[in-house]
Amino acid sequence: MRKLIRFATDYANYVLKGGKQFYAWMATLAVFIVAMLYVFYLQNTEGLIVTGMTSQIHEGLYFANLVFLVGVAAGAVTIVFPAYVYHHEGMHKVSVLGEMLAITAVIMVMMFVFAHMGRPDRLWHMIPPWGIYSLSSMLGWDVLVLTGYLILNIICGFYYLWCKYTGNPINKRWFIPLVFVAIAWALSIHTVTAFLIATMPARPMWHHTVMPIRFIATAFAAGPALIILIFLIIRKTTKFWIDDSAIQLLSTIVTWCLGIAIFLTLSEVVIELYARTEHANGLYYLMFGLHGLTRLVPWFWSAVVLMVGAFILFLTPAVRNNMKLLSIACAMAFTGIWIEKGMGLIVPGFIPSPIGEVTEYYPSFVEWLMTLGIWAFGFFVLTILLKGAIGILLGDIKFGGQTAVAK
Amino acid sequence: MTPAQPPSIDSGQTESPSAATPASANPATYAPAPAAPQTSRRSFLKAGGMLSLSSLMGTAALMTQSDDAHAAAEWAEHFQKNYRLMTDQEKLEARVRLERRYSAEYGKPVSVDITGPQPGVLMGYALNIRKCIGCRRCVHACVAENNQSRGTRPGEKIEWIQVLRMERGKFEAEKMDHGYPEGLGIQVGGNAYTPAGQVLEGQFHYNPEAVPEKDATYMPIACMQCEKPPCVKVCPVRTTYREGDGPVVIDYNWCIGCRMCMGACPYWARRINVTTPVLPKAEMNPVTHYLGNRPRMRGVVEKCHWCLQRTRHGRYPACVEVCPVGARKFGNLLDPESEVSKVLERKNVFRLKADLNTFPKFFYFYD
Numbered sequence: 001m002r003k004l005i006r007f008a009t010d011y012a013n014y015v016l017k018g019g020k021q022f023y024a025w026m027a028t029l030a031v032f033i034v035a036m037l038y039v040f041y042l043q044n045t046e047g048l049i050v051t052g053m054t055s056q057i058h059e060g061l062y063f064a065n066l067v068f069l070v071g072v073a074a075g076a077v078t079i080v081f082p083a084y085v086y087h088h089e090g091m092h093k094v095s096v097l098g099e100m101l102a103i104t105a106v107i108m109v110m111m112f113v114f115a116h117m118g119r120p121d122r123l124w125h126m127i128p129p130w131g132i133y134s135l136s137s138m139l140g141w142d143v144l145v146l147t148g149y150l151i152l153n154i155i156c157g158f159y160y161l162w163c164k165y166t167g168n169p170i171n172k173r174w175f176i177p178l179v180f181v182a183i184a185w186a187l188s189i190h191t192v193t194a195f196l197i198a199t200m201p202a203r204p205m206w207h208h209t210v211m212p213i214r215f216i217a218t219a220f221a222a223g224p225a226l227i228i229l230i231f232l233i234i235r236k237t238t239k240f241w242i243d244d245s246a247i248q249l250l251s252t253i254v255t256w257c258l259g260i261a262i263f264l265t266l267s268e269v270v271i272e273l274y275a276r277t278e279h280a281n282g283l284y285y286l287m288f289g290l291h292g293l294t295r296l297v298p299w300f301w302s303a304v305v306l307m308v309g310a311f312i313l314f315l316t317p318a319v320r321n322n323m324k325l326l327s328i329a330c331a332m333a334f335t336g337i338w339i340e341k342g343m344g345l346i347v348p349g350f351i352p353s354p355i356g357e358v359t360e361y362y363p364s365f366v367e368w369l370m371t372l373g374i375w376a377f378g379f380f381v382l383t384i385l386l387k388g389a390i391g392i393l394l395g396d397i398k399f400g401g402q403t404a405v406a407k
Numbered sequence: 408m409t410p411a412q413p414p415s416i417d418s419g420q421t422e423s424p425s426a427a428t429p430a431s432a433n434p435a436t437y438a439p440a441p442a443a444p445q446t447s448r449r450s451f452l453k454a455g456g457m458l459s460l461s462s463l464m465g466t467a468a469l470m471t472q473s474d475d476a477h478a479a480a481e482w483a484e485h486f487q488k489n490y491r492l493m494t495d496q497e498k499l500e501a502r503v504r505l506e507r508r509y510s511a512e513y514g515k516p517v518s519v520d521i522t523g524p525q526p527g528v529l530m531g532y533a534l535n536i537r538k539c540i541g542c543r544r545c546v547h548a549c550v551a552e553n554n555q556s557r558g559t560r561p562g563e564k565i566e567w568i569q570v571l572r573m574e575r576g577k578f579e580a581e582k583m584d585h586g587y588p589e590g591l592g593i594q595v596g597g598n599a600y601t602p603a604g605q606v607l608e609g610q611f612h613y614n615p616e617a618v619p620e621k622d623a624t625y626m627p628i629a630c631m632q633c634e635k636p637p638c639v640k641v642c643p644v645r646t647t648y649r650e651g652d653g654p655v656v657i658d659y660n661w662c663i664g665c666r667m668c669m670g671a672c673p674y675w676a677r678r679i680n681v682t683t684p685v686l687p688k689a690e691m692n693p694v695t696h697y698l699g700n701r702p703r704m705r706g707v708v709e710k711c712h713w714c715l716q717r718t719r720h721g722r723y724p725a726c727v728e729v730c731p732v733g734a735r736k737f738g739n740l741l742d743p744e745s746e747v748s749k750v751l752e753r754k755n756v757f758r759l760k761a762d763l764n765t766f767p768k769f770f771y772f773y774d
Contacts, residue, residue: 047682118664118706
């Protein structure tokens with residue numbers, strides 16, 4: 001117990017101390033977080049009317065980010081899987097960082113759930129014994145698997161850090177099986193999220209079997225793309241060195257998952273537009289506009305350019321071996337998928353409405369502020385988690401050692 | 408009807424015996440509770456209006472035995488169970504709580520009916536699309552009857568019935584050979600078609616000087632009260648469910664506003680209250696049902712429930728009553744003598760989007 005308190009205080013001491021740059025970064029994020037709290041208050045006093053959502057298009061920026069971030073959370077498995085299944089040396093060293101990213105992403109997803117709900121004050125209605133848990137609801141399953149994934153990652157990640165901190169050996173008899181459970185679980189969170197929207201025949205744009213695999217493919221492209229960017233920042237700002245081999249493997253994963261994602265999108269375009277039934281209206285709206293409404297057309301095509309451009313860059317040896325250029329390709333892939341899988345997937349599902357009404361959706365300023373705030377909160381949490389984890393991996397935080405201060 | 412035993416409720420020091428007596432469906436026989444001061448409730452709500460904070464504040468309010476009946480009612484509502492799982496006693500308490508709150512809020516005696524499904528009744532609906540003239544009186548009667556929001560800001564105006572305008576279409580001799588590709592012997596397709604009998608996207612917000620229009624037919628659409636409702640399946644908290652006598656209802660106090668049901672509904676029958684509904688006191692219909700037309704709150708979903716406040720007492724839904732051409736028929740599917748049963752027996756009927764296996768109890772027919 002004493003050890004645990006020491007762990008917490010050592011961890012906090014290390015994380016809270018930093019240079020000017022660190023404080024400036026955290027303060028900037030805090031500003032956005034405060035703004036987010038204000039708009040959350042606004043949303044829960046005025047109502048969702050302060051957003052751009054309507055009865056026609058009732059899922060927007062929040063739901064889009066929610067879906068995307070479930071993918072990022074699942075994408076963390078691209079570190080853990082090679083580390084524990086293929087015993088990849090470089091990955092093994094940093095697998096705990098992937099778990100920290102997964103924790104952060106799931107927390108962000110939950111915040112977007114709160115932002116999305118009409119009555120967040122009643123969310124306890126979902127939690128037995130006070131509330132009712134419905135087994136027939138995909139949203140119920142989604143909450144279940146996400147909570148499970150969060151707990152698994154907290155246990156695996158912090159147990160690993162705890163062992164490094166105390167210097168005790170890891171108890172592999174339960175730790176390794178738990179890691180494998182977490183790997184399978186990562187697939188489940190994104191599959192269920194795909195089921196969430198694909199199980200609605202009322203929305204033909206989403207009602208197809210390719211959705212889960214498309215979700216996984218885009219997740220395993222966007223997730224590691226973000227991880228590469230974070231790794232490059234870590235290499236630059238801390239003493240912690242991440243092996244080239246780890247980054248190389250991640251970029252290979254990004255390349256081919258991105259390739260599969262592009263292929264699946266193309267297949268969908270051909271199949272839907274060849275027959276051009278009414279069920280293709282959503283996709284048609286996204287690509288070319290419908291009834292003169294073209295709000296999402298530039299949005300879609302920018303995603304295409306970013307994703308295909310990133311894919312070509314990843315295939316070019318001169319780019320993927322150059323860390324500077326690689327970061328550009330990663331940023332392009334990440335942004336492209338955020339656009340395509342976020343608003344580009346969610347919003348056209350509602351256009352036209354099931355009775356043929358074509359309306360458009362404009363995220364309001366409140367929605368942008370809320371979204372920015374939640375992302376800022378995510379980076380806030382991620383910074384704390386990564387800084388602490390790296391401190392422990394470096395041996396700066398150690399039981400019985402002097403309380404070290406980060407560079 | 409419910410027993411006449413008045414339930415004892417918290418913070419009821421000032422209540423008169425008449426206020427606690429459960430009201431009948433007729434508001435005339437009901438004496439309202441003394442109106443609670445409006446201002447203190449507002450400030451109270453503002454103070455604790457957010458999230459879990461509200462739970463704490465609510466407990467505090469109950470523990471301090473607040474005199475403010477309004478606030479107490481709000482907090483008690485906050486902690487109540489899903490309607491379906493309430494005991495009869497709890498339903499009665501909830502009903503009295505609401506009656507008192509609504510009566511004070513709207514300045515007139517409001518009754519909240521909790522009559523359950525009647526034995527031997529399965530509600531059904533049939534609509535004669537040949538007769539419909541697109542006047543939309545049903546839409547307006549529905550809004551008035553069911554206390555829908557009447558605001559002007561986008562999303563504040565809610566209508567449960569939509570009347571779709573369908574093109575009659577027109578085929579002309581000179582277009583008959585306009586095939587494509589042009590100039591080649593074999594035509595892959597033609598351009599002689601018109602969208603006859605089709606709802607053109609976005610065109611149901613029609614506003615003609617007179618109905619019926621020459622070049623259009625009409626198809627009213629609202630909740631189909633499906634036997635296999637996809638909306639109920641996706642609800643994570645079971646707040647929307649099928650009642651024993653057929654209609655799919657919503658417990659507005661249990662709804663978390665996740666809007667999954669709206670995504671799942673193939674008929675666009677559901678609406679979200681993006682803000683506190685705009686319901687002028689004078690226009691508020693005081694005869695309400697708990698699962699039906701009682702005033703809704705911000706952030707919850709609502710939909711057609713076949714006027715439970717009327718139909719459970721042997722009356723027609725408002726839309727049926729108001730239809731000037733008699734296109735709408737409503738009745739008990741289990742009674743062979745009811746109008747709906749007669750329609751099903753003798754007319755050609757169809758259901759909308761039958762391919763989705765939702766099995767609506769709302770039938771279209773023509774004669």
